[in-house]
Amino acid sequence: KAGVTQTPRYLIKTRGQQVTLSCSPISGHRSVSWYQQTPGQGLQFLFEYFSETQRNKGNFPGRFSGRQFSNSRSEMNVSTLELGDSALYLCASSLAQGGATEAFFGQGTRLTVV
Amino acid sequence: AQSVTQLDSQVPVFEEAPVELRCNYSSSVSVYLFWYVQYPNQGLQLLLKYLSGSTLVESINGFEAEFNKSQTSFHLRKPSVHISDTAEYFCAVSEMDSSYKLIFGSGTRLLVRP
Numbered sequence: 001k002a003g004v005t006q007t008p009r010y011l012i013k014t015r016g017q018q019v020t021l022s023c024s025p026i027s028g029h030r031s032v033s034w035y036q037q038t039p040g041q042g043l044q045f046l047f048e049y050f051s052e053t054q055r056n057k058g059n060f061p062g063r064f065s066g067r068q069f070s071n072s073r074s075e076m077n078v079s080t081l082e083l084g085d086s087a088l089y090l091c092a093s094s095l096a097q098g099g100a101t102e103a104f105f106g107q108g109t110r111l112t113v114v
Numbered sequence: 115a116q117s118v119t120q121l122d123s124q125v126p127v128f129e130e131a132p133v134e135l136r137c138n139y140s141s142s143v144s145v146y147l148f149w150y151v152q153y154p155n156q157g158l159q160l161l162l163k164y165l166s167g168s169t170l171v172e173s174i175n176g177f178e179a180e181f182n183k184s185q186t187s188f189h190l191r192k193p194s195v196h197i198s199d200t201a202e203y204f205c206a207v208s209e210m211d212s213s214y215k216l217i218f219g220s221g222t223r224l225l226v227r228p
Contacts, residue, residue, distance in 0.1 A: 004157075031214045043204065043218035056215055090157055094214055103216060105150075105157035 002027065004093050004106035012112045018079040021109045025072050025093030032074040033103065034066060037088040046089075049074055078111075086113045116141040116207050120219035128227050129197055135190040135222045137179075137205030145207040147188040148216065149179055152202045161203070164188060200226045 005024040013019050025032050034046040045058040049068035066076045072093075078085055088110050092103040117140045127133045139145065146165050150158040162173040169181040179190045188205060205219040 006157075033214055033216075035216075035218075042220045043206075043216075045215055045217070048214050050214070056212065092158075092216075101214060102160060102163065103214065105159070107155075107157040110155075 004091055004104050006089075006091050006106035006109050008109060009107065010110050010112075012114060013081050014114055015081055015083060017081050018077065019081060019111060021076045021078075021089055021091075021111070023074045023076070023091030023093075023106060025074070025091075026104055029093035029095055029104075030072055031094045031101070032068055032072065033092045033094075034074070034076050035090045035092065036060075037090060037108070038086070043090070046076070081113045083113050085111065087111060116143075116145060116209065116217045118205050118207055118217055118219035120205055120222050122222050123220065124223045124225060126225045126227060127195055130194045132193050133191065133195050133199075133224065135203050135205075135224065137188045137190065137219060139186050139188065139205070139207050141186075141207060141209070144210045146210060147179075147181060148206040148208070149177070149188070149190050150204045150206060150218075152204065152221075154201075158204065161190070195224070195226050197226050197228060199224060 007022045031050045033048040037043045047057045052068045063079045068074045088108045090108045091106045094101040094103045119138045148163045149161040151161045152158050162171045164181045172178045177192045202221045202223050204221045206216040208216050
């Protein structure tokens with residue numbers, strides 16, 4: 001069974017640009033969550049999508065957005081990039097059908113803003 | 115709201131020595147508890163989890179953690195570490211009714227020396 005796939009693995013962007021990151025969950029998983037990992041703030045929850053609906057959102061500005069498609073694949077978009085957006089962005093998928101569900105993480109996309 | 119505290123940012127230890135990585139959490143509701151491991155330039159891998167039942171949980175590679183409700187702790191232990199255990203370890207919690215959203219501690223870097 002294939003794991004969570006994130007593309008691209010590495011990305012370099014310039015301040016002010018926008019970027020789109022992609023996440024393909026494990027087959028059958030309907031929940032996709034996104035996390036930002038930085039040395040200063042650690043791992044922070046961005047948002048979670050389930051069946052194409054955003055169920056929960058972390059404390060991030062509106063420049064951070066996402067969506068989920070009918071095949072459960074998800075994209076995350078960051079507009080008007082700032083230097084502080086440089087981070088490892090991790091996607092996690094889970095069954096999330098009630099009760100305890102385990103989150104499986106992808107290898108992440110490392111975004112560098114210059 | 116929940117929070118997770120990992121007091122030790124780095125734990126150096128010699129190979130074959132025992133180790134304990136400390137984790138304390140705060141929450142007003144019942145939670146699930148997790149330990150994740152992250153190797154350099156990789157995503158997060160689930161090491162073990164406490165959902166219910168026996169308070170002592172074990173992983174396949176010799177780690178164990180014990181849930182202590184009165185002390186709100188979930189410390190990770192291994193009786194004899196290997197060089198290959200060098201990695202960053204994250205403790206995390208999730209609310210039982212929204213288990214897709216993980217709140218992480220700041221991480222502990224385990225450095226195993228020969």
